[in-house]
């Protein structure tokens with residue numbers, strides 16, 4: 631399989647990307663696809679033994695800024711595309727143009743020498759996950775509620791889109807703010823989606839009330855990649871994220887807010903906008919897969935829709951009203967989930 635770039639334009643906690651890196655997202659996330667990673671990989675023919683050469687993540691919220699810091703993101707989509715092309719050139723000689731349409735940021739030419747390559751790769755930022763984990767570990771003796779209140783009051787301005795900004799490519803953010811945001815929980819509700827926080831004195835100290843154990847979170851963060859994966863992160867609307875014109879060989883996985891369900895605090899995207907984005911990526915040569923609670927092949931003729939409700943691994947979503955889970959793709963799925971035949975023949 632050729633080197634490929636994975637784009638998650640509605641990344642949340644990027645469960646699919648982390649699964650392809652062989653690890654898990656640092657915290658839970660509303661709408662996370664953690665339980666569906668296995669089937670998503672099968673549909674797309676992906677494996678953690680052949681991870682993407684680079685990732686591009688976008689989201690409207692502070693989550694993507696935290697991910698940028700943890701993964702050592704730097705630069706924009708063109709940089710990432712350039713790095714991929716560089717490594718293809720350096721390690722497995724291929725003809726220039728194999729990864730078509732890539733724009734080499736360094737000098738705009740595709741004949742880059744080894745010394746230019748090492749100069750370029752040398753300034754790739756390292757992931758800050760170990761530093762974030764060390765900070766969380768340092769809080770181990772602090773009283774949880776006081777800590778939670780203090781961190782929440784301090785906020786995390788470096789992780790939020792500056793007022794009036796139409797979006798930005800992210801570099802590493804403040805390590806302290808990333809640690810604080812992760813521990814406070816990322817969702818305003820530090821106690822998980824299914825438990826409402828109760829800020830009453832009686833509730834303090836109750837087990838169900840506790841934020842994620844600090845040690846647990848520090849350990850989870852410490853398992854994130856310490857080698858630089860190639861990552862670019864866009865904070866802003868997916869519709870505004872600029873990618874190279876040609877996306878041949880790229881895989882785009884769209885997991886937008888599901889139409890008609892609880893919205894996300896920092897952004898939304900209409901069904902029409904999602905479909906327009908999917909058609910545009912398709913036109914530019916990318917493989918496109920969209921998750922939704924309904925099939926979308928009526929609006930995307932010739933695409934393939936696969937129902938994956940039964941493929942979820944792990945806990946069922948007891949708190950969700952959502953009944954179905956579909957993936958609609960512009961390529962034939964590589965492996966389709968098996969369907970259990972009825973014991974007594976067709977009904």
Ligand SMILES: C[S@@+](CC[C@H](N)C(=O)[O-])C[C@H]1O[C@@H](n2cnc3c(N)ncnc32)[C@H](O)[C@@H]1O
Nearest residue numbers: 640642643644645661662663689867868897898
């Ligand atoms: C279903 S969640 C994605 C979950 C993700 N696949 C995971 O496994 O964690 C949808 C995400 O889209 C983000 N979002 C909403 N509108 C957006 C937009 N216009 N552009 C980019 N992201 C958006 C939300 O903030 C939310 O994190």
